[in-house]
Amino acid sequence: MADEIRAEMVANVWKVVASAGDTVSEGDTLVILESMKMEIPVVAESDGVVQQLVVNEGDVVQDGDLIAVIG
Numbered sequence: 388m389a390d391e392i393r394a395e396m397v398a399n400v401w402k403v404v405a406s407a408g409d410t411v412s413e414g415d416t417l418v419i420l421e422s423m424k425m426e427i428p429v430v431a432e433s434d435g436v437v438q439q440l441v442v443n444e445g446d447v448v449q450d451g452d453l454i455a456v457i458g
Contacts, residue, residue: 389458390433394448398422403444405455409437417455418442431457 398420405417411431417440420427439456442448 389438389456390431390435391453392417392429392432392455392457394420394429394450394452394454396420396422396427397447397449398427400442400444400446400448401426403440403442405431405437405440407437407440411435411437411457420448429454433457 400418401421402419405411412434413431415431416428417431418429420429435457437455438458442454
């Protein structure tokens with residue numbers, strides 16, 4: 388079953404660390420968001436492979452927007 392990683396706040400995508408096809412472990416950073424001059428890492432919630440990464444650096448995400456799918 389795939390895990391959907393979603394944004395928890397409105398923020399800018401500052402840096403994309405992972406790519407589709409990467410193997411990740413629980414706690415690995417996928418993307419770093421920036422909001423109000425703070426950097427917020429978005430981490431994998433389980434071990435698996437990044438099936439889909441739907442954001443790019445410079446994008447703006449809203450609360451609940453899909454960031455990545457890990458399967």
